[in-house]
Amino acid sequence: MVKKERVILVGVQTPENHHNFAESMLELKNLAQTANGTMISSIEQNREQFDHQTIIGKGKLEELRQTIDKEAIDLVIFNHELTPRQGQIIEDALEAPTIDRIQLILDIFAKRARSKEGKLQVELAQLEYSFPRIIGQGKTLSRLGGGIGTRGPGETKLETDRRLIRKKMTSIRRELKEVEQHRQRTRQQRNEQQVYQIGLVGYTNSGKSTLLNLLTSADAYEENQLFATLDPLTKKWRLPEGFEVTITDTVGFIQDLPTQLIDAFHSTLEESQNMDLLLHVIDASAENRQQQEQTVLKLMDDLQLRQIPVLVVYNKADLIDKEQFVPTLFPYVLVSAKDPASKDKLIEAIQSIMKEKLQPYTLVLAPDEGRLLEKLKQNTLLVSTDFEEEKQQYVAKGFAKEHSFAITRMEQAK
Known part of the structure; x- marks a missing residue:
């Protein structure tokens, strides 16, 4: 059984985010649980604006550091995007692994991806996020693959050489382009088949x-x-x-x-x-x-x-x-x-x-056109089929896409 990480959540309410702050913090808690974390505590602060270095003020930062020691916290999760510089300053001050909301969501996506395309997309998103944050072999890099915010569908350890990361990102984009072209062909096929x-x-x-x-x-x-x-x-x-x-x-x-x-x-x-x-x-x-x-x-x-x-x-x-x-x-x-x-x-x-949105049609079919009737059932929303004894014909009514064979035939019969 995977050990649940003990996490503490941190959020700052400002005039810009006050309308959805409570919901956002509750969502962060649910995200942490989805990522196999256990919320031990949360620290919230009201401020006019984020502190440009640490998001929260010095007093709250010290309170956070003491809580981490007291509660044996494994991971700090901020409910706001941290710049590379902010993340480094906060980690150094707290002496504890720290991630933000974005890294948490990326981690969950990494766990959920099943298809080749999904894994590639998540890996690309993780690389794009991590690229500006890789500065030597810091504390964050040393725990790669070891817990929330560090999982990935591809390599378990990110290469610190930026040139290699760029090369990897280019390679993934190329693969994704091929997958996208295949998806487009499939979509086109479905569209052509109405x-x-x-x-x-x-x-x-x-x-x-x-x-x-x-x-x-x-x-x-x-x-x-x-x-x-x-x-x-x-x-x-x-x-x-x-x-x-x-x-x-x-x-x-x-x-x-x-x-x-x-x-x-x-x-x-x-x-x-x-x-x-x-x-x-x-x-x-x-x-x-x-x-x-x-x-x-x-x-x-x-x-x-x-x-x-x-x-x-x-x-x-x-x-x-x-x-x-x-x-x-x-x-x-x-x-x-x-x-x-x-x-x-x-x-x-x-x-x-x-x-409401499809085009209505009325088609008159001969008795020997049973196969066409089956086609109407399968490819259109057929609502009624009446057989007129006197004229020996079927009258089919329904709704179909604008360029379907049913609409084309109806227009030709006019």
Whole structure:
């Protein structure tokens, strides 16, 4: 069993961050637990601005140093990005390993990465973060591979030669470019085949993987942890009428997502840009629900996803008083991914959006066109099929993507 590190959290509340400071500190605690740390204590301070050398003031720094000695703390985690200089000054003053929120998130991503692409992306993000912070064989380097903030999917020890690091980063970018080109070909293939694509987006731990499992029996990893899913997972899903679509689960968003990760995971998150419908999954029971909603909406803006139709899925209805629930985003559906009865409710809401956004069609088919009828069931949202005895013909009605064969045939018949 892996020994849990004893950690202390440090946060400074300023006029700029006071509106979400409490939520951010709670999130930091959850992140530390996800990284296999045990929070022993936390130190918080109100200041007009961060101390330019140590974030916290001299008095708090001394209080922190005494707590580290008294509680046998293994690791100090700051809830703010530390510059290379700040990190060095603080470590020297505390004589204890110190990391920031970004390094903690990178560490969790390193633990979660499973695919080759995921591992490469995390390694690149770690190298980009570490590059300006490598100054000789300091205390931080000596514990590489030995605990929170030091894990990596590739080499366990970072090379101190900056030239070699640059070379390694160039090599990873080249590999990622090849993977991205393969991903683009796959996307293009799906687009050419007119496959209807649904993407799951949302704050980390909102229940996206559980919803994916509810709909598709995909057996995606689901756990009450931050960043339980890292690598995107695409599964086929057949609606009750026979319409075959794909659903893609993506990495969860989070406040202050490190810029290194936004850059490194750009190609992964680009999967969402090609979706026909996004399911924005929200934890309806989260205390800071609206803050989480705004974080996701901002990142959706950054990723140019706001032009895609969205169905808001308020999840975890089993953890709230449904009578008291007040939605803030629309259109929405309130479900519990743990409740099988929610499946029909969710399908109905998804189909309602499909009917709004897809193009309606009416096709007349001859009795010997049974194979085409099967194709309509599989590739469009077929809502009715009537056989007219007098005319000996089928009349099929449904909804399809704009350039699908069903729409093309309907237009040709006009």
